[in-house]
Amino acid sequence: MTDSITTQEQPLFPRRKKDDRPLFIVFVILSFLATLTLLASASANRAAADWHTDLASSVTVQIKPNDKPGAAALARDILLQSSAVTAVTILPVERSKELLKPWLGGAALPKDLPLPILLDVRLHAGQAIDNQQISAAFLAANIRADIDDPQKWAKEIKRPTNAAQALSVTALVLIITACITAAVFATRAAITGQRRLIDVLHQVGAPPSYTARLFSANFALTGLKAGGLGAGTALLVSGLIGMMFASSSGVSFFLPGLHLTLTDIYLVIAVPILLAIIIAFASWRTIIKTLYEEIYP
Amino acid sequence: MNTATSTSNPSRAEPKTQMQGRDNIRFDHVGFRYTRDAEILSDLSFSLPCGSMTYVTGASGAGKTTLLKLIYLHMRPTRGLISVFGRDTSQIDRKAIPALKRRMGIVLQDFDLIDHLNVFENVALPLRVAGQKRAAYKDDVSGLLKWVGLGGRAHALPQMLSGGEKQRAAIARAVIAKPEILIADEPTGNVDQDMAKRLIRLFTEMNRLGTTVVIATHNKDLIPKDASILALVNGQISNVTNDAGIKA
Known part of the structure; x- marks a missing residue:
């Protein structure tokens, strides 16, 4: 023991x-x-x-409804001239409708409802577009568009x-x-x-x-x-x-x-x-x- | 004494003849008081040589326990100087005190055994604290337990022991590390007369092997006639019997 x-x-x-x-x-x-x-x-x-990171690498451009035909394509060409831009995608109208769902619900929207056309602009890492310059170019081309400012977000x-x-x-x-x-x-x-x-x-x-x-x-x-x-x-x-x-x-x-x-x-x-x-x-x-x-x- | 006993005893202590003459404990005009009360000890001056065996006597409240507490560095004096092992205690840094205490063995009146540790662990505590390996000390502890008659009680917890067994366990713990000074406060206070005499014989044996022994007791029947006695009355030395070399 x-x-x-x-x-x-x-x-x-x-x-x-x-x-x-x-x-x-x-x-x-x-x-x-x-x-x-x-x-x-x-x-x-x-x-x-x-x-x-998402905000810094992309910008959304909104072409106002009822703008002249081909405005989206013209805006894309203007944007692609900027050295900061890598790609521009014109989003289908369905995407614009999706964005309205939270406010208008899932019901079918009237076909003649004026909707903006959205452009998804992709940027080079760490680069930004010159909003003033692009806005001036849009104005000169008679395109009514808003450019989102990512810094604000x-x-x-x-x-x-x-x-x-x-x-x-x-x-x-x-x-x-x-x-x-x-x-x-x-x-x-x-x-x-x-x-x-x-x-x-x-x-x-x-x-x-x-x-x-x-x-x-x-x-x-x-x-x-x-x-x-x-x-x-x-x-x-x-x-x-x-x-x-x-x-x-x-x-x-x-x-x-x-x-x-x-x-x-x-x-x-x-x-x-x-x-x-x-x-x-x-x-x-x-x-x-x-x-x-x-x-x- | 059996073989196990001899391994458990302070064999490392110097032969008594070589040690005698050097002071192990020295008091110079020592006084002690708690807060602003009257002095419990007053102007004590004496020295105890190495290898001496001294009985401190006195009535209850005479200051015996306080005197022992000062010797084993539990408290510091309010005046005067105390030297232990040749070192002035007022100059000793408090961090150095544990090392000095490891050179002392202390037996207190209420045994102070640790309730949740069995007898073996209680006795082995000073060696464990000193950092010794279990393999190195287990035979020493077992041998000492046999010597004090607790060989069969190694597994028992303190609450399972009688008063005498507790006292022997406490003494075994005090001597296991082969102290140079052994201090005992009323070590026979809780045991019958026969057991008390056996314990005194044990202390005498320790002293014979070279340990300086200081025992506080009020039981004068247990003190041998030729013993060295330091008698206290109201915190002052009233009488000294110098047979073993007390210098007062």
């Missing part, structure tokens, strides 16, 4: 699952929220970047993206603060509960760092496990919500959906690790401070 005792080392810090459960749940929730925030933020950034996208980022950062700061507070509170409770262990370790000559390592490692492990569970759940939940949006043809702007990127995977892995590091650091600081204030003269 003695042999089995002497070969297996008992953990110095008692691991009582029942006692750790409330803290574990708090860390699961914090990790869940942090992961969800990061995934949403990353998804929003990705969507904004994609839209920005880019600004419109940037504003909510920045707001979403600020919200994400605020949420993360609050989550980290809550995490540190929970870790400090739990460490103080553990110091009270394990006072005899601390006193005995002090008696037998354990340096404060030894005792602090014992406590912080325990909390870090709890944080890592809880963080893993929280991050995994957040990934699953965001995936399910994304799938629901996709199946209902809705918009999943802030959700990663089922299309996980490598960044999402890194985030899900990083959250529990960062959580464990934050908890370990907060716990370490708390116990070192207490040891020097109360135990070590």
